[in-house]
Amino acid sequence: MKKDLLLPLFASIALIFAVGWNYLSIPGVPDWTEEELRLIASLSLDSLPPLPLDPSNLVADDPAAAEFGHRLFFDTRLSSNAQVACATCHKPELMFTDGLALAVGVGIGPMHTPSLVGLAYSPWFYWDGRKDSQWAQALAPLEAKHEHATDRVQLLHLISSDAIYRDMYENVFGPLSLPAMLPESGTPDGDAQQQTSWNALDTETQDEISQFFANLGKAIAAYERKILPGSTRFDDYAAQVVAGSNEDTALNNSEKAGLKLFIGKGQCVTCHNGPMFTNHEFHNTGVLAVAGRMPSMGRYDGVRISREDSFNCLGEFSDASAAQCTELRFARDANDLVGALKTPTLRNISETAPYMHGGQMTDLAQVVNHYNDAPSSMLSHNEAKPLGLRTVERIQLEDFLLTLSAPLATEQRWLAAPDY
């Protein structure tokens, strides 16, 4: 080759490399600022505090209650067609989700099944936060027509007539007595027939049955407190960089760049913060309603429903004193909560598609595009603003989200039906 061609050839190769390198690797990523390092540390599982106590549930940390709850969680006899258990929709192998857009129990429901991992850290439950404890939440699906479609009186018959269940119940909550002349079914929240038989009971009997029902919820909640997130590649990386290690190999360059976007230009961390990647608050992010359905009023309705719930922290079936019910007593009421939904955890997000409260988005690329565009909300206004991310940045953000998955930090035996 002629000598005078070599220089331009080298120059072009160098240029191609420089451009390519700039595009593929990400300039300056590992040089985290103090502020960024603080944010990275705050997202790490190392920052996760011990499980918060639940003063409304005296048996929340009672091992015998967790055993009882474990069995209830997987038992399809707790449904009208003997085919639906909590675990039908909250499948351990899918991080306690179901892989469906809308949940299917005895019927099809209006919402998407969220993950239950680390949920004991949350002060509110459901997408709209209409329940203020995990035990009170657990009662609702049992009586909901599209979920288990049973009721508290039918459950009393079941538990008291099954020798194992009766033992487990009495071991935790004391003697179980069956009121005389008990109808076959009944609940104040059911259809006309269930309400009629409920209303025929005297108040004392009604309270006894509702206390029994609340106790089932408390046992299930004790079990759910075992469902905890495991340490991910992101957590390994956080440990490396926070320790100032040169060995920051747990994430590749694209994932590091995604992390930088997550805590920076992408503004994800304004809502998905702390070690569970959620601020446990409610936000309107402009997600469209499920086709053919009314948009959810979200937390605007949820907060009111939680105050009226007879199983809330201030109610007669709660074990807490009024002073301990700070979340409920000081819950915020405001118009900006119209269409606001609970910020979900992003831990194990690669395992829990589809996404959003109605399962409206099938993959993470769609989610990232949604935040990038920040469309107007159907109700009230979208809090998030358009991000102007380039294609490569959107891919980096997605790559980072995929680093947030790991097997649960939960003993294997809790992740399947009990085998006794």
Ligand code: HEC
């Ligand atoms: C038919 C499917 C189905 C069944 C059965 C079911 N769930 Fe759910 N679960 C859902 C859906 C859907 C939601 C979200 C509903 C909403 O927010 O309105 C949910 C929400 C929850 C939440 C709140 C999650 C959060 O992020 O706040 C908990 C906890 C929960 N379920 C536990 C249970 C328990 C315990 C049982 C059994 C007693 C159960 N579920 C039965 C589908 C189901």
Ligand code: HEC
């Ligand atoms: C203003 C608060 C807020 C910001 C900012 C925000 N999110 Fe969210 N995120 C939410 C809420 C609320 C939901 C649930 C919305 C719904 O279901 O309609 C959600 C849902 C998600 C989901 C689906 C989770 C699931 O289990 O269905 C993912 C993934 C997600 N966000 C990622 C991100 C990323 C990535 C960013 C940054 C580009 C981001 N979020 C910024 C509040 C926020």
